[in-house]
Amino acid sequence: MSIWADTPSPLPPERTPDHWMHAQWGGRRRRRRRSGLRFGIAALVVLVLLVVAAVVTWNSPAFAARVLTARYTSSIAWSDCGQGYRCGAIRAPLDWGNPASGAIHLALIEHPATDTRDGTLLVNPGGPGGSGVDLVGSDVQNAVTSAVAAHYDVIGFDPRGVGYSSAVHCGGAAELDQYLYGVLPGTIGSPAWLSAATATDRRFADDCAKDTGPLLDHVDTVSAARDMDLIRADLGEARLNYLGYSYGTELGSVYAGLFPQHVGRFVLDGAIDVWSTSSTDSVVGQARGFEGDLRAWMAACLAERPSAIGPGGTCPFSGSVTSGMAAIRALLRRVHAHPLRASDGRELSDATLALAIIDPLYSTSSWPELTAMFRATLANDPSRAFALADDYNSRGPGGKYYDNSTEAFNAIGCLDSGGVTSLAEMRKEATKLEQAAPTLGKYEAFGELTCNVWKAPPVAAPAAPTAHGMDPVLVVGTTGDPATPYNDAQALAKLMPTARLLTHVGEGHTAYDHGDSCINSDVDNYLLSGSLPAVGTRCS
16 A cells, blocks of 8 residues: 555565665665555545645746745644654655746655654655655654654655655666666676666666656755755744764755754764765775675674574685685676576576675674575575565565665766766776775776766756854764765764764664664764764764
8 A cells, every 4th residue: 555646555564674774886876775664554644645746837936936935834734644653745846946847745754752842853764765754654763762752753754756755767667677687798897798788777767767757857965955944944943953874964964055054953874975075986985895894794704603694504605704705706706607597587697696795784783694695695596695685676575666766766866976977987987996895896887877878967066064153963974884984974074064973883884773872872862952972982
């Protein structure tokens, strides 16, 4: 059952909370998410969205301005949608530079404070392409701790282009399967591979343009940040309190650059700094991070630590970390030469196997799944590798995709940082990737191919969040974060004049609400009292 009339079905309850953490990976620059909705939504909520989604005609610039002004002062019509949650939606201009172009709808879900209310807290899980509606609606404690949920109305929203909001669409499941799992000829970067990859990317881009229409030009992060300020105004808040994970930190920092006077208590966990770090440095840093976490897993596996192999498990590798990594590269070469056919007819390529490797590296709690996958794949059983890759890509049993995160990720990314990249530039980046990450780096190469054939032009770069006088911001970084490297958190904290860096020493993507009492205590204290942790605070 769909929450809103023209949107995909909720995610299944068995998905784990770790599934919501996001990042880029692979030749298509993919991302991650976390768990889905666990409750049904009454028909009343569908009606709410249908009413809000009613067509508005912008007859003149003056009328558009009056309507927009009204939007900033209108309250949200919340409706009960079960298990203590409230659902609602707002309208926003399709094009913030030209409100006369039409309107879109943005979906929201709220978990009201269970104790004394301190305000509202807007949450974004990352991506781009992650659903805040699903994150908060699955269980509010997948987004925040119980202490924060007690005192804040926690609100998840789907940014423009995503999930239950006006969304990007790009063909059906068969087309997504070809785009994500197709076995391409030749080695990565070879003429045959480039020709096939470009053709696949062009079909995907054509599907997105055909099925999405004018919205495809307007799902950029700057527009989404302006939508956030519209949500703030509709909530009647003078300042916005916000928690962003991974890409959500980019969305939050762009908001801070646009609306510094409206910044309230901001937590940016798994920070991305799009101003101080070049695209190549960011991609190389991420590849190096995944390679480092894979080596950390290998060390734990060889030592047969339960945290890596699981209860009663065994490590499928032997020798040293160096020899173990060499064995993984040999397995990738073997699968490239002889793809493994699954029971559903799909063939496991080395690129899909690489995706299956990085999927459980987002959280150390998933390391036993990585061990089990290697055991199966070494025995020519691709089922566990496909299960991990499907988890990453939001593909469910029977080939149905749970959400539109792949489509939204590419659409938003190509607007934010797209444009044509020359083959020479991509080859230079590929060399750096293989040097930084000998096992996984090449699978991150040539990620610009999709944006090279994208139908919507890139947007102008946003203003940096450098204004003095905004409220203090808390940036959280993890030293071994493979998806958003720690140096991005350091750079963003340095860039924002009022920011304070809180460091988690360890592996895994993001730190808050993952069971680290030190991190949770410091973040909760900031959100509940406004007090920042001491300068230089590190939690192990």
